[in-house]
Amino acid sequence: MLLLLLPLIFLCTCVISYALLRLWQWLNILPRLDRLSEQCWRRIPGQFRRRLGYLFDSEGRSPTVHRFVSSWTLVLVSSSVLAVMTGLGMLLLALVLLLLFQISRNQNRFARKQRQIKMELPDFCDLLAMMIAAGIPLIPAMSRVSEACQGGLLAAEVSRVNHQLRQGTPFSEALNRLADFYRLPLLSEWTGLLIQGHQQGSSLVTTLRFHSLQMRQQLLNEAEKKAQEAPVKLLFPLMTCFFPVNFLVILGPIVLQISEGGF
Numbered sequence: 001m002l003l004l005l006l007p008l009i010f011l012c013t014c015v016i017s018y019a020l021l022r023l024w025q026w027l028n029i030l031p032r033l034d035r036l037s038e039q040c041w042r043r044i045p046g047q048f049r050r051r052l053g054y055l056f057d058s059e060g061r062s063p064t065v066h067r068f069v070s071s072w073t074l075v076l077v078s079s080s081v082l083a084v085m086t087g088l089g090m091l092l093l094a095l096v097l098l099l100l101f102q103i104s105r106n107q108n109r110f111a112r113k114q115r116q117i118k119m120e121l122p123d124f125c126d127l128l129a130m131m132i133a134a135g136i137p138l139i140p141a142m143s144r145v146s147e148a149c150q151g152g153l154l155a156a157e158v159s160r161v162n163h164q165l166r167q168g169t170p171f172s173e174a175l176n177r178l179a180d181f182y183r184l185p186l187l188s189e190w191t192g193l194l195i196q197g198h199q200q201g202s203s204l205v206t207t208l209r210f211h212s213l214q215m216r217q218q219l220l221n222e223a224e225k226k227a228q229e230a231p232v233k234l235l236f237p238l239m240t241c242f243f244p245v246n247f248l249v250i251l252g253p254i255v256l257q258i259s260e261g262g263f
Contacts, residue, residue: 040070055103113153117182118219120154121190122212129208138198139165171198186215 044052052069076099079092124145131141143162149155157178164174175191193211197204 055106114182114184116153117157117184118186118215120149120152121186122215122219124149124152124154124158125190125208125212125215129205129212132203132208133205138194138204139171171195186218190215 076092076095079095127145127148128141131144132138136144139162142158146155146158146162161174161178164177165171172195175195179188179191190211193204193207196202197207
């Protein structure tokens with residue numbers, strides 16, 4: 001009897017799944033949900049929508065970020081209702097932790113890219129000043145430096161800017177997109193210098209070299225600041241992990257000997 005029941009259950013499951021899939025396709029539910037989520041996304045205030053976009057898509061290059069926000073909102077709301085009805089609070093907690101992990105991973109990945117851009121910017125600025133001092137115009141100099149620095153993140157971004165320029169994008173617009181994407185003060189100042197020099201037609205050699213020195217000095221100051229903060233950050237791990245173990249190793253034998261009646 002069991003051997004006949006199991007294939008029958010499997011067959012019924014396949015038939016029901018196929019029927020639900022055909023019903024889903026016939027009702028055209030997914031495009032309707034997508035349009036509904038996009039309409040709801042547009043009704044959110046601009047500042048709050050921008051912050052949500054940075055949380056779920058730190059790089060800001062996904063045109064469908066509203067799908068992620070709507071999906072997670074729907075999952076959390078339904079999980080909250082289910083947790084209240086059934087008492088499965090651990091399910092809601094697991095989903096919240098998963099959401100926080102996803103957001104943290106996106107933020108950390110984008111922060112690594114920002115740090116890499118900051119580290120590569122002074123050298124790129126020096127090479128660009130060297131090219132301009134050799135008599136090469138600004139845009140071809142940017143192209144040559146990006147080709148010479150293949151493998152770097154900043155070189156890849158400048159190559160993307162050069163591609164936009166070949167497609168007819170204005171110089172200032174392409175560089176402003178790069179600065180708005182990474183949201184770094186050093187990068188914004190650098191793109192501002194390039195835009196100003198390109199519009200005025202002035203030489204950028206001295207300005208770029210001075211700017212690269214300033215950037216290196218700022219990076220050095222940040223490194224010194226982090227080095228000074230290291231002892232303070234190490235104080236809590238030392239007090240909670242390192243010192244108790246040392247005290248246990250040093251005082252443990254003494255306490256045992258005293259408890260036994262002497263040394």
